[in-house]
Amino acid sequence: MTWSKKNNSNFRTETVAGGGLLSRRNFITNAATGSAVFLPMSYAAAESFEGVPETWLTKGGEFSNYGMPPDSGQHPIRWISNHPAVPGEGVTWTPHHQLQGSITPNGLHFERHHNGVPHIEAATWELALHGKLAKPTALSLNDLHRLPMHSETLFIECGGNSNAMWRDQPIQTAAGYIHGLLSCAEWTGVKLSHVLELAGIDPDATWVIADGLDSSGVTVSIPLEKALDDVLIGLYQNGEPVRPSQGYPARLVVPGWEGITHVKWLRSIMLTDKPLMSKFDSVSYTDLMLDGKFNRFSFVMEVKSFITQPSPGYELQQKGLYEIRGLAWSGAAPITRVQVSADGGSSWTDAELQSPVLANSLTRFRVPWNWTGSPATLLSRATDSLGNIQPLRSEIINNKGGNSYYHYNGTTVWSVDEQGGVRHVYI
Ligand SMILES: Nc1nc2c(c(=O)[nH]1)N[C@H]1C(S)=C(S)[C@@H](COP(=O)(O)O)O[C@H]1N2
Ligand SMILES: [Mo]
Helix, strand or coil, rough: EEECCCCCCCCCCCCEEHHHHECCCCECCCCCCCCCCCCCHHHHCCCHHHCHHHHHCCCCCCCCCCCCCCCCCCCCCEEEECCCCCCCEEEECCCCCHHHCCCCHHCCEEEEEEECCCCCCCCCCCEEECCCCCCEEEEEEEHHCCHHHHHHHEEEEEECCCCHHCCCCCCCCHHHHHHHEEEEEEEEEEEEEHHHHHHHHHCCCCCEEEECCCCCCCCEEEEEEHHHHHHEEEEEEEEEEEEHHCCCECCCCCCCCCHHCCCCCCEEEEEECCCCCCHHHHCCEECCCCCCCCCCCCECCCCCCEEEEECCEEEECCCCCEEEEEECCCCCCCCCEEEEEEEEECCCCCCEECCCCCCCCCCEEEEEEEEEECCEEEEEEEEEECEEEEECCHHHHHHHHCCCCCCCCCCCCCEECCCCCCECCCC
16 A cells, blocks of 8 residues: 655645644645645656547446446455354454545445344334333334434444554554444434334333344343434435445434444334343443443443544655545534644644534544654544543553453554654554
8 A cells, every 4th residue: 555645845834733744724835936736746747648548439338227436456345354253243344544535435334243134124124112102013114214304424433443452562454444443424214202202202211222133132222311312213324225234224323322322123122211231231332440340331432533544554655745634523522623743742733624523423634744754653632522632542541441442532643664654553
């Protein structure tokens, strides 16, 4: 993997922090002359402008029923980590180091299955609504389609995302294979509150217990308050029906909350007055603290960010202008700020945030950088509108101890060496 060169010898730009971080204002044009500094010299003289392009002389390819990525052999793919003894138990990772923008294409949405993808006949599928309801009922897919739909762009992050960051030594792998149990899509579906209100909520109901049709026994307790606030029964993902691996025909989408609450292949919704304390409520996805006690119900995914480019696997081929790019998100409140450092945290500058910045969604950030050829230490740090600041790795290890496995939201640091190689480091 190499990273495109953005080199020009005679630019003059304003440095805003150590390690060569630049002001966005004069990134695109030369501060002195107003001329573009971004085009590599060879570009304008490209040979392809001489003569008639080959494609003008040949018939184009065929139409297709469903579009596919370019046939370059280079297009991004998910990386599969499968349990060797239990093939349906595992994950695939979203290759964030190869993606841009903030939306995850459906074919690259991460997967987390505890026992594979069940085959479900949509025509006979029903969602059971029972428990503390005045009118227990079952809804078909057609019934759901007749109710008002609602769309929101939302991230889903597994509570186990970034768990390699708890290791004693920094893992050397691509950014997407550290932080890629995280994806972002426009989800469309029916509000769970709407369905529950139709069925008549008993006054003493306080919890929703949701389970799925796969054989993994995933059963999750969600406070009724959250269910009535913003939970969706997701039917569409980026405009098309939810993919089988994302829970077709219907899955819960629980804005800002850990992945396990987003129950896929929905089977039933039961209202109760207490949590079930299933294995997924109590054993998995809980955090062992310094005092030896577990934190119960760590639902909200806390403020976090990482740099996607450059990142391990990239090689900076020459000195000069680059754009540092990354993703930030928080399940608590919208992202308001992402600070980037190129000198290991001695100095910082604010990255530009791609707008609109949406709550519970991935926010793309970008900052210009002049790589002088000296070693650099890159990291990002996000803040949300409630004032939550992403902890440094050292802070999270000091506060939570090293015994945790889930919910790592600390910083990730990439070091760039004199040859332009990028490695994962702890500082
Ligand atoms: N029925 C069911 N729902 C499930 C799971 C599962 O194994 N079975 N995995 C959960 C976990 S741990 C996560 S992180 C998310 C992952 O959603 P995705 O595969 O669409 O990315 O689904 C959740 N919902
Ligand atoms: Mo998860």
